[in-house]
Amino acid sequence: MKEILENIRLFFVGALDMQGKAHGHIENEASDTMDQFMLLCFGDLLGIDLPTTYYALELLPYLGEDLVKWNMRMSDKKSIWEEKAGKLDIDP
Amino acid sequence: MGKIIFFGGKGGVGKTSCSTAFALSKARSGLKTLLVSTDPAHSISDLFHCQIEHKITQLEANLFGVEVNPERESNAYITKIRKNLHSIMSPIIMEELNKQLDAASVSPGTHESALFDKMIEIIIDTSKDFDYIVFDTAPTGHTLRLLSLPEMLGAWMDSLIAKRKKTLTFKSMLSKDKGIKDPIIEILSKRRNNLTLARKIMIDGENLQFIFVLNAEKMPIEETKKAVKMLRSYGIKVTSLVVNKILPNENSDDFWKDKKVKETRYLKIIEEEIPVDNLYQIPLFKFDMDEYTINEMAEYF
Numbered sequence: 071m072k073e074i075l076e077n078i079r080l081f082f083v084g085a086l087d088m089q090g091k092a093h094g095h096i097e098n099e100a101s102d103t104m105d106q107f108m109l110l111c112f113g114d115l116l117g118i119d120l121p122t123t124y125y126a127l128e129l130l131p132y133l134g135e136d137l138v139k140w141n142m143r144m145s146d147k148k149s150i151w152e153e154k155a156g157k158l159d160i161d162p
Numbered sequence: 163m164g165k166i167i168f169f170g171g172k173g174g175v176g177k178t179s180c181s182t183a184f185a186l187s188k189a190r191s192g193l194k195t196l197l198v199s200t201d202p203a204h205s206i207s208d209l210f211h212c213q214i215e216h217k218i219t220q221l222e223a224n225l226f227g228v229e230v231n232p233e234r235e236s237n238a239y240i241t242k243i244r245k246n247l248h249s250i251m252s253p254i255i256m257e258e259l260n261k262q263l264d265a266a267s268v269s270p271g272t273h274e275s276a277l278f279d280k281m282i283e284i285i286i287d288t289s290k291d292f293d294y295i296v297f298d299t300a301p302t303g304h305t306l307r308l309l310s311l312p313e314m315l316g317a318w319m320d321s322l323i324a325k326r327k328k329t330l331t332f333k334s335m336l337s338k339d340k341g342i343k344d345p346i347i348e349i350l351s352k353r354r355n356n357l358t359l360a361r362k363i364m365i366d367g368e369n370l371q372f373i374f375v376l377n378a379e380k381m382p383i384e385e386t387k388k389a390v391k392m393l394r395s396y397g398i399k400v401t402s403l404v405v406n407k408i409l410p411n412e413n414s415d416d417f418w419k420d421k422k423v424k425e426t427r428y429l430k431i432i433e434e435e436i437p438v439d440n441l442y443q444i445p446l447f448k449f450d451m452d453e454y455t456i457n458e459m460a461e462y463f
Contacts, residue, residue: 124266
């Protein structure tokens with residue numbers, strides 16, 4: 071009986087975002103997806119030969135600032151595993 | 163809808179001369195032909211005593227010409243982007259971006275892409291007006307893959323657009339404003355539609371043909387065999403081969419007699435190992451390419 075009540079409580083914590091983590095999760099996904107998009111467009115800065123590099127130059131007026139920040143971040147990456155492990159949301 | 167001909171082959175085999183002679187012969191048989199030259203030496207302008215430029219110029223009754231300079235195209239593109247950026251970005255960011263644009267302007271992939279872009283533009287704009295569009299070169303490397311693999315052409319653009327849309331979905335979940343028209347998606351979509359249209363004209367309409375120029379020697383034959391096999395595996399038609407610079411039949415010197423024997427043997431190998439609809443054999447001419455020799459060459463097509 072206690073288990074069922076506990077599960078119902080957990081359900082509501084998740085569904086109504088009572089721990090306030092939903093915003094953070096979505097932001098992480100958004101920035102990850104943005105990073106992937108930048109990689110597809112400007113991967114040649116990281117040494118990846120892409121067929122769309124020429125076409126991506128057209129997007130610079132819209133992505134210029136993001137590009138510089140992205141490049142710095144990509145160059146500073148030390149460990150992918152550590153990064154991903156840090157984002158794992160393991161409830162106590 | 164016009165037939166689109168790409169002339170492939172290694173440097174020096176005579177692509178420019180052969181494509182010009184081919185275009186000439188089609189034009190003189192009454193078919194409206196556009197010759198697109200990428201030759202930086204402007205040899206076609208010399209042949210026709212005409213200043214052919216980036217605008218389509220009439221050379222003869224049914225023959226028109228246009229010159230494409232990949233460096234000029236890529237510089238124009240990059241300069242335009244630089245100007246746009248200059249008015250928007252801060253000087254610090256501009257410094258980084260200028261570095262990237264400078265690197266792009268000398269990268270070989272850039273010239274390839276700029277040339278491909280121009281080819282697509284010409285094909286989309288003019289294929290309805292001409293019976294034949296003859297290019298004195300052929301797409302290679304990246305651009306050939308983009309052209310030939312139906313899945314690739316558009317797939318890259320599609321993945322870019324999909325990723326961008328996903329980013330926007332997340333952003334709209336986080337903020338109040340929804341439904342902003344994203345200029346990036348518009349630019350990418352326009353580009354994707356262009357490529358799709360070009361592919362439709364060339365591949366779906368079965369208007370695309372490759373013609374390979376080679377000499378009757380071992381290495382060129384091997385390379386051509388490989389290239390033809392690859393193109394055919396993509397479903398692209400390779401209709402004709404041009405064996406250029408064939409030695410004359412009468413030779414007095416033993417050296418040349420030997421060469422002629424070898425050449426005849428290689429010709430046989432070409433006939434047997436690379437089957438095509440048309441095998442043109444063009445002789446080695448006594449004089450350099452000029453308006454008279456080009457007329458002679460056109461007779462062979």
